Amino acid sequence: MKIQYKDQNTIIFESTIFRTTSTVIQTADAIFVVDPNWLPFEVEHIRQYVEANRRGRTLYLLFTHSDYDHIIGYKAFPDAKIIASQAFVDMPNKEKCLQEIRDFDDQYYLERPYEIEYPKVDIVVKEEAQQFRIGDTVLTFYSAAGHNADGIFTIIEPLGIWIAGDYLSNIEFPFIYHSSVEYERTINKVGKILVAHDIKIFVTGHGDFTTSTEEVKRRQEVSVAYIQKLRKAIQDSENINLSAHWSPIPFPKTMKYYHDGNVKLMLKELM
Numbered sequence: 334m335k336i337q338y339k340d341q342n343t344i345i346f347e348s349t350i351f352r353t354t355s356t357v358i359q360t361a362d363a364i365f366v367v368d369p370n371w372l373p374f375e376v377e378h379i380r381q382y383v384e385a386n387r388r389g390r391t392l393y394l395l396f397t398h399s400d401y402d403h404i405i406g407y408k409a410f411p412d413a414k415i416i417a418s419q420a421f422v423d424m425p426n427k428e429k430c431l432q433e434i435r436d437f438d439d440q441y442y443l444e445r446p447y448e449i450e451y452p453k454v455d456i457v458v459k460e461e462a463q464q465f466r467i468g469d470t471v472l473t474f475y476s477a478a479g480h481n482a483d484g485i486f487t488i489i490e491p492l493g494i495w496i497a498g499d500y501l502s503n504i505e506f507p508f509i510y511h512s513s514v515e516y517e518r519t520i521n522k523v524g525k526i527l528v529a530h531d532i533k534i535f536v537t538g539h540g541d542f543t544t545s546t547e548e549v550k551r552r553q554e555v556s557v558a559y560i561q562k563l564r565k566a567i568q569d570s571e572n573i574n575l576s577a578h579w580s581p582i583p584f585p586k587t588m589k590y591y592h593d594g595n596v597k598l599m600l601k602e603l604m
């Protein structure tokens with residue numbers, strides 16, 4: 334399986350599918366796995382890596398949000414403690430997420446050696462800037478709605494790792510399934526988070542990590558510009574194609590599909 338990044342504490346695996354990341358972080362007290370995904374052999378690879386490196390430590394699975402690609406590997410880690418948001422717990426369409434996993438596996442003849450279930454959460458993130466401590470490790474959570482309704486940003490200190498989920502990617506513009514207003518609110522937390530935390534590694538859900546806070550800010554600006562341009566174009570009944578935003582990105586046909594989805598959602602918001 335592709336390794337995007339590795340140091341003595343952190344490894345970022347990258348799936349062949351949609352360049353989705355799975356991050357494993359080891360501290361003195363615990364081992365954290367973020368969104369283990371996609372293909373059965375990839376999830377198994379991550380599971381074996383975790384077992385080989387676990388050394389008796391408590392295992393935590395952190396889910397950035399409930400989109401099916403991010404929860405697909407849940408039951409491969411049966412003794413893990415689960416971390417996710419209150420909205421993730423309250424998600425009304427759990428069965429839809431699970432059906433999307435089953436449909437994906439059905440389409441590609443994939444079999445998994447574990448059950449497909451919706452994660453049962455042990456540590457629920459309920460408040461903005463809520464913290465969870467284990468030994469010297471501190472996790473700080475910020476709500477990150479907009480892409481979907483139950484996302485969270487997690488900052489892991491003192492390592493300075495920001496786990497962003499499906500925001501601030503270098504290979505995707507904003508995919509907005511929930512709310513463009515919430516989406517902007519979420520990505521406008523960048524400045525505040527960069528002041529409050531010493532970020533050394535920024536990990537996005539799809540695409541490349543970065544160690545540059547300037548790059549995180551650049552991604553924020555590009556995302557905000559896209560959302561605001563699209564909203565204005567819809568308000569002014571102008572050309573909403575905005576192909577300049579997505580055609581230079583690889584896989585323009587798929588990007589157009591998501592762009593069209595954004596247009597539909599924003600049209601509803603502005604009605």
Ligand SMILES: [Zn+2]
Pocket residue numbers: 353400402403499538539
């Ligand atoms: Zn995703």
